Every structure is written in structure tokens, then in C-alpha cells.
Amino acid sequence: MERLLAVSSSPHIHAAQDTRAVMGWVLIALAPAGAAGVYFLGLRALAVMAVCVVFSVLAEYVWQKGMKQQSTSGDLSAAVTGLLLAYNLPPTIPFWMAAVGSLFAIIVVKQFFGGIGFNIVNPALAGRAMMLTSWPVAMTTWTIDGVSGATPLALIKGGSAELPALCDVFIGNIGGCIGETSAIALLIGFAILLAKKIVSWHIPVVYVATVAALSAVLGRPAGPVYEIFCGGLMLGAIFMATDYTTSPMTRKGQVLFALGCGLLTTLIRTFGGYPEGVSYSILIMNLTVPLIDKLLRPRVFGEVKKHG
Amino acid sequence: MKLPTFWGGTHPPQKKEFTADKKIEQYLPLGDLVFPMAQNLGAPCKPVVKKGDAVLAGQKLGDTEAFVSAPVLSSVSGTVKEIGLKLTSSGILEESVVVENDGRYELDPSWQPLPDYEQIDPKEYVKRIRDAGIVGFGGATFPTAVKLSPPPDKAIKWVLVNAVECEPYLTCDDRLMREDPEKIVGGLRLMLRLFPDAKGVIAIENNKPEAIEIMQKTAAPYADRISVQPLAVKYPQGAEKMVIEAVTKQEYPVTALPADVGCIVLNTRTTHQIWQAIAEGKPVLTRIITVTGEAVAEPKNLEMPLGTSVRELVDFCGGFKEQPVKILSGGPMMGVTIKSIDIPVVKSTSGILALTAKTACMAAETPCIRCGRCVEACPVGLQPQLMNAFALLRDYAAFEENFGMNCIECGSCSYVCPAHRFLTPSFRDGKQTIMAMRRKAATK
Numbered sequence: 034m035e036r037l038l039a040v041s042s043s044p045h046i047h048a049a050q051d052t053r054a055v056m057g058w059v060l061i062a063l064a065p066a067g068a069a070g071v072y073f074l075g076l077r078a079l080a081v082m083a084v085c086v087v088f089s090v091l092a093e094y095v096w097q098k099g100m101k102q103q104s105t106s107g108d109l110s111a112a113v114t115g116l117l118l119a120y121n122l123p124p125t126i127p128f129w130m131a132a133v134g135s136l137f138a139i140i141v142v143k144q145f146f147g148g149i150g151f152n153i154v155n156p157a158l159a160g161r162a163m164m165l166t167s168w169p170v171a172m173t174t175w176t177i178d179g180v181s182g183a184t185p186l187a188l189i190k191g192g193s194a195e196l197p198a199l200c201d202v203f204i205g206n207i208g209g210c211i212g213e214t215s216a217i218a219l220l221i222g223f224a225i226l227l228a229k230k231i232v233s234w235h236i237p238v239v240y241v242a243t244v245a246a247l248s249a250v251l252g253r254p255a256g257p258v259y260e261i262f263c264g265g266l267m268l269g270a271i272f273m274a275t276d277y278t279t280s281p282m283t284r285k286g287q288v289l290f291a292l293g294c295g296l297l298t299t300l301i302r303t304f305g306g307y308p309e310g311v312s313y314s315i316l317i318m319n320l321t322v323p324l325i326d327k328l329l330r331p332r333v334f335g336e337v338k339k340h341g
Numbered sequence: 342m343k344l345p346t347f348w349g350g351t352h353p354p355q356k357k358e359f360t361a362d363k364k365i366e367q368y369l370p371l372g373d374l375v376f377p378m379a380q381n382l383g384a385p386c387k388p389v390v391k392k393g394d395a396v397l398a399g400q401k402l403g404d405t406e407a408f409v410s411a412p413v414l415s416s417v418s419g420t421v422k423e424i425g426l427k428l429t430s431s432g433i434l435e436e437s438v439v440v441e442n443d444g445r446y447e448l449d450p451s452w453q454p455l456p457d458y459e460q461i462d463p464k465e466y467v468k469r470i471r472d473a474g475i476v477g478f479g480g481a482t483f484p485t486a487v488k489l490s491p492p493p494d495k496a497i498k499w500v501l502v503n504a505v506e507c508e509p510y511l512t513c514d515d516r517l518m519r520e521d522p523e524k525i526v527g528g529l530r531l532m533l534r535l536f537p538d539a540k541g542v543i544a545i546e547n548n549k550p551e552a553i554e555i556m557q558k559t560a561a562p563y564a565d566r567i568s569v570q571p572l573a574v575k576y577p578q579g580a581e582k583m584v585i586e587a588v589t590k591q592e593y594p595v596t597a598l599p600a601d602v603g604c605i606v607l608n609t610r611t612t613h614q615i616w617q618a619i620a621e622g623k624p625v626l627t628r629i630i631t632v633t634g635e636a637v638a639e640p641k642n643l644e645m646p647l648g649t650s651v652r653e654l655v656d657f658c659g660g661f662k663e664q665p666v667k668i669l670s671g672g673p674m675m676g677v678t679i680k681s682i683d684i685p686v687v688k689s690t691s692g693i694l695a696l697t698a699k700t701a702c703m704a705a706e707t708p709c710i711r712c713g714r715c716v717e718a719c720p721v722g723l724q725p726q727l728m729n730a731f732a733l734l735r736d737y738a739a740f741e742e743n744f745g746m747n748c749i750e751c752g753s754c755s756y757v758c759p760a761h762r763f764l765t766p767s768f769r770d771g772k773q774t775i776m777a778m779r780r781k782a783a784t785k
């Protein structure tokens with residue numbers, strides 16, 4: 034019987050959390066925000082989520098079958114991308130647009146670059162950016178049942194004096210994209226990610242703190258506290274900027290990356306044409322990741338720095 | 342209080358509870374004893390006996406003139422039955438001397454304590470340590486006498502007893518400290534005579550409170566030179582570089598040795614054996630190992646003569662209660678798989694670990710998701726995901742540029758990788774290939 038012993042190279046044991054488990058926990062952490070989205074924005078939000086997830090997973094499966102690659106759709110990463118895309122869409126978005134956005138995110142942004150681990154920008158955000166360029170009206174229509182749900186940031190941009198109350202913004206009783214409406218639900222998700230050690234605190238905390246600090250310095254009208262709880266900042270900082278593939282490897286790099294995201298977000302919110310700047314900030318910072326990784330490598334034991 | 346430790350690392354499950362409370366039992370072999378000639382890092386030995394020779398315990402079976410070497414001694418008295426190729430833990434057939442045990446365990450009378458060992462010139466210790474066949478019992482089997490002969494310009498300021506035992510499952514060093522602490526402290530005292538300017542530190546991971554307490558008590562009379570240092574529980578705290586970092590706060594480049602930062606690091610059992618060889622006239626005859634794992638019916642800590650068949654030890658532990666899928670010589674993080682249990686216990690055997698399908702990771706590789714866990718875990722500050730890509734591309738220049746040669750093969754990165762990348766194995770291969778290329782370039 035001992036002839037059947039496996040021969041292999043060490044180590045021989047393994048931490049329990051595999052890629053699928055990691056992605057599974059991300060999905061669980063995303064659930065509270067999704068529930069809040071459905072509660073405040075209606076059942077249509079649920080339908081949008083379903084469309085995005087189904088099309089993302091199917092797109093990955095069919096692409097890999099077609100390319101005769103080993104299928105990775107069991108790792109749940111496509112489901113995460115689909116759900117994140119849905120969270121960045123208004124609940125009123127036509128379903129076919131949501132489907133096209135999902136296909137774009139998975140096939141063009143993820144698979145064209147080599148699949149999981151190789152894409153250079155966040156697929157969900159790139160999908161959203163493509164949709165915003167292609168269908169700007171549909172992507173910024175927040176009207177539900179005839180009630181205008183203009184987002185607080187759009188109101189700030191428009192110079193409106195009547196902003197929703199801070200507590201409504203915090204709980205989620207405001208207009209906006211499906212996943213970004215409730216800051217508290219997103220924070221619960223953050224707690225889950227931290228507890229399961231899926232992400233570290235560095236990117237979300239530094240990102241949000243930078244936005245708060247800069248909003249105060251630049252004298253944004255609603256004040257720093259209001260700024261950080263509205264719009265996609267919590268969603269972006271907790272779930273988008275922390276995407277493994279498109280964020281730096283080291284803690285030092287992550288802090289620099291988050292500072293950059295925070296800076297760009299506030300600048301776009303203040304000076305840009307769009308009311309919201311989270312997606313573009315993260316996409317731009319995604320592109321700097323290879324550089325950051327090169328500059329801020331870990332210090333090697335006992336070796337003096339070779340290049341300064 | 343925060344205990345000293347190193348940067349990075351990981352926390353595999355300890356699994357020491359199987360054997361932590363089991364006393365070291367003596368096991369006497371039933372069958373023949375097999376002594377492979379290659380049992381240390383460096384040059385292998387050549388047999389110095391012939392078939393049919395009568396041998397005593399402690400008598401040389403093999404030796405060599407090479408500097409980096411240690412002789413192989415018979416662990417029992419009996420007759421040389423055969424000299425030939427035998428399967429060893431390395432998985433290949435190696436030249437070995439087989440001794441038929443006469444069951445009397447008669448020690449060669451020339452083995453006596455070094456007279457006046459507390460007074461003599463400590464240089465004599467080094468010769469005795471070589472003759473006794475002592476090597477680093479932590480697993481690397483570097484000949485101890487060579488380690489104790491650093492170039493004279495290196496001022497040795499620390500003699501560290503590495504009693505960390507950070508590999509999961511293994512408990513033999515823990516038991517040895519709890520059962521025979523005087524000889525460990527004794528061995529360290531002798532080494533402090535050899536290095537008169539050095540402090541002695543016994544470094545123990547904080548998951549062994551009994552051992553820490555008993556070592557502190559035993560070392561108390563020598564408090565002016567010897568201290569016990571508890572270290573944080575983290576893998577690979579027992580790696581030589583990590584113990585030195587934790588205790589002395591020093592680092593050194595890949596081209597340097599511990600002696601370059603004033604350190605000599607000795608394993609627990611090695612220190613114990615140094616005392617036995619010098620003060621008791623007892624050379625390396627036995628090995629103390631942990632036989633454990635989910636598949637073993639009754640895991641135990643055992644002391645047995647070198648050359649004992651692993652199969653006998655497994656039988657003595659009640660055999661397998663479950664089908665093992667992997668059997669290791671050593672611990673789960675750095676041990677090597679063995680093809681068969683019909684192999685002898687050698688100087689490098691620190692444990693026999695039988696893993697079941699549930700515990701041994703057999704998962705397939707999936708693509709790297711750039712999660713950064715390997716970077717967080719690497720105690721040397723490497724970027725395993727990058728090195729892995731270069732190793733697989735066979736881009737050895739880039740592998741070296743990214744400090745691939747600094748990898749200590751601790752397995753932390755592979756352990757944490759959610760994509761189950763075979764990181765450490767790819768580094769082991771990469772390093773070996775580069776070493777081979779360097780050797781080839783040197784001989785040209």
C-alpha cells in the first residue's frame with residue numbers, strides 16, 4: 034500500500050482559504066449593501082444585480098470554453114465582478130445595457146488581458162466607465178416611480194442648498210447607484226472583510242481619510258463627514274480599490290495608492306465635470322500599480338538597498 | 342509584553358498536542374540497522390569496515406578526509422552484514438553499511454569522557470565533536486565541528502541554542518528540554534568556554550511554557566552568561582536567520598554566515614549531544630524524533646539507535662489507523678516526502694509524519710490573484726509571486742535580480758497562497774538550477 038504514497042515538494046499543508054473562499058467572503062461582505070439597495074431603491078435593483086452576475090459568470094465560462102482554457106468560473110471572481118458592476122449602476126438602467134456592461138468587463142477588461150490576476154484595471158469599474166461614456170443619460174437617471182432621486186453629490190455640484198440629511202445619507206435613504214446608497218451597510222461589509230482577513234485596513238481607511246482631510250482643506254460646502262458618506266466613496270474604498278489584482282502588493286504601496294485615490298477623488302468632485310470621482314480615480318490609480326510595486330518593494334532581509 | 346520575533350511569517354496550526362505530553366520512550370530495534378554513508382551536508386563518507394567485521398557501538402563505519410564532513414558510527418554492537426545500496430529518505434538508493442545487531446549495545450571502550458573537560462583547552466572539544474559524528478540536528482545536518490571553527494577574525498558574541506521548534510507537529514526538542522535540561526545547559530556552558538566573549542541564549546518559542554520554565558531554572562546558576570529568551574509563536578521562527586533577527590536584532594546578506602554577525606546557532610539536541618560526547622564519552626548513537634500525524638494510531642516521541650527502520654517505529658506506534666497519503670521525514674512545512682517506510686532513521690530525521698488526505702494539501706494550482714499574502718508572509722522580504730513567474734519562465738537572471746537566491750525555502754508563501762501556487766517548490770528548483778549553472782561556470 035505504501036507504493037501509493039504521494040511524493041511532492043514541501044510545504045505539505047495549506048491555509049484553508051483558497052481563491053473561491055476569498056471571493057465567497059467578498060460576496061458575503063457585499064450582501065448587506067445589496068440588501069440596502071433593494072430596500073431603498075426597490076426590487077428592480079435586485080433584477081439588475083441578477084442580470085450582471087449571470088452575464089458575467091456566463092461570459093467567463095463561454096470565453097474560457099471557447100479559448101479551450103481551464104475554467105476558473107468556479108472561483109466566484111466573475112460573480113464578484115458582476116455584482117460590483119451592478120452596485121455601480123442606477124436601478125433604472127435598462128437590462129440590456131447592464132448585460133453589455135458585464136460582457137465588456139469580463140471579456141475585454143479581464144480575459145483579453147489574461148484572466149484573473151492579469152487585468153490591469155478593475156473590470157467592474159472599467160465596465161461602468163464604458164457604460165457612462167456610451168449611455169450617459171441612462172447612467173445618470175436616478176428617477177424611481179416619478180420621484181427624482183438626484184444624488185447628494187449632484188446636488189452639491191448643482192449648488193443646491195437642500196441636501197438630504199446626514200443620517201439619511203448614512204443609512205442609505207438617498208438616490209444613487211444600487212450599492213452605494215447605504216454607508217452603514219458597506220461598513221458592515223468592511224468589518225466582515227477585516228474579520229476574515231480578506232483585506233487589510235490600509236486602502237479603505239487611508240482613502241477615506243484623505244478625502245475627508247482634503248474636503249475640509251478645500252472647504253467643500255457639505256463638510257468632510259458628509260463627503261465621505263455620500264456617493265460611491267465607501268463602495269469604492271472598501272470593495273473596488275482593494276481589488277487584489279489592481280492594487281499594490283505591499284502595505285507601503287497600498288497606502289500610497291490610497292492617497293492617490295483620495296486626492297484624485299476630491300479633485301474631480303471639486304473641479305471636474307462629473308459630480309463623482311471615485312471610479313475614475315481608482316481606474317487612474319490602477320494604472321500606476323506596476324510602478325508603485327516596482328518602487329515600494331519589501332525590504333529584503335540583510336540586503337542593503339541596491340537602487341535608491 | 343510583546344515578545345521578540347521577526348518580520349513576516351505565518352501561523353500554521355500547531356498540532357503539537359498529539360505528542361507534547363508524551364515522554365520520550367526508548368525503542369530498541371528488532372531488525373538490522375542501515376547506515377547510509379551520506380548523512381551530513383558536505384562530503385559523504387566512505388565505508389571503513391568490511392563485510393563480516395565485528396563492530397562495537399560508537400565504532401566508525403564510514404569516514405572521509407574532507408573538511409566539511411562527519412564520520413558515521415555504528416549505533417549498536419554486532420556484525421557488518423552487507424555493504425550496498427539501500428533506499429533512504431532522499432528517495433534514492435545510497436551506499437550504506439548494514440549491521441546485524443547482537444542486542445548487547447556494547448560501547449567501544451575507547452569512548453570515554455574527555456578528562457578534565459571543564460579545565461582543558463576548549464579547542465579539544467572541536468575534535469571530539471567531529472569524532473563523535475555530531476551534525477546540526479535541526480535538519481540541515483551541517484557538521485558541527487566545522488560550524489564551531491569560524492575564521493579567527495570573527496568575534497563570536499552569541500552562542501544561540503535554537504530551541505524554537507516552530508515546525509508544526511514536532512515536539513521532540515520540547516520533550517528533551519523538559520526531561521533532560523541539565524545536559525543542554527551543560528553543552529552550552531562548554532561552548533561558552535570555546536567562545537569566551539560570547540553570551541549564551543536559549544531561544545524558545547512561547548508555546549512551550551514548561552520548557553521555558555525548566556530551562557530558566559536550570560540555567561539560573563549561570564545567569565551571568567546564559568539566559569533563556571522566549572520568542573513569539575510564529576512560523577518560521579526557528580529558521581537560523583529569524584532566530585538571529587529576533588534575539589540579536591541583526592540581519593546579514595545572503596552571502597554571509599551567522600558568524601559574520603557574531604553568532605553561532607546550535608540546535609537543542611545538538612547542544613545536548615555535545616555535552617554527552619565531551620562529558621559522558623557518548624558519541625552520536627541515537628536520534629530523538631516525533632512519530633506523529635493524523636494517520637498514526639499512537640503518536641509518540643521516541644529515542645532509537647540510528648539506522649533503525651522507520652517501519653519498526655510505525656509499528657511500535659500502533660501502525661496506521663487511517664490510510665496516509667503522504668509520509669514525511671521532518672515537519673509539514675519543510676519536511677520531505679518519503680516513498681516508503683522501509684528506510685533507516687538517519688541524522689537528518691527529525692520526525693516521521695504521516696498525513697491523511699484531509700490534512701495533506703493536494704490541491705491543484707490556479708492563477709495568482711495578486712492578493713499579496715505571500716509578500717506579507719515571506720520572512721526574508723521577497724516577492725514570491727514575481728519569483729514564481731520568473732522561475733516558471735526559466736528567466737533565471739530575473740529570478741536572481743528579485744533575490745530568488747535569498748529564499749530560505751521555509752514554505753510560508755506556499756502555505757498562505759489562496760491560489761495554491763507551488764511557490765516554494767519552484768524556488769527550490771530555481772535555486773538548484775542556478776547553483777548548478779554556477780558550478781558549471783566555475784569548472785570551465
Ligand code: SF4
Binds near residue numbers: 711726754758760762
Ligand atoms: S499568495 Fe498566491 S495568489 Fe496571492 S499574490 Fe502570492 S502567489 Fe499570488
Ligand code: SF4
Binds near residue numbers: 718719725748755764
Ligand atoms: S519559501 Fe522563500 S519566498 Fe517563500 S516565504 Fe519562505 S523565504 Fe520567502
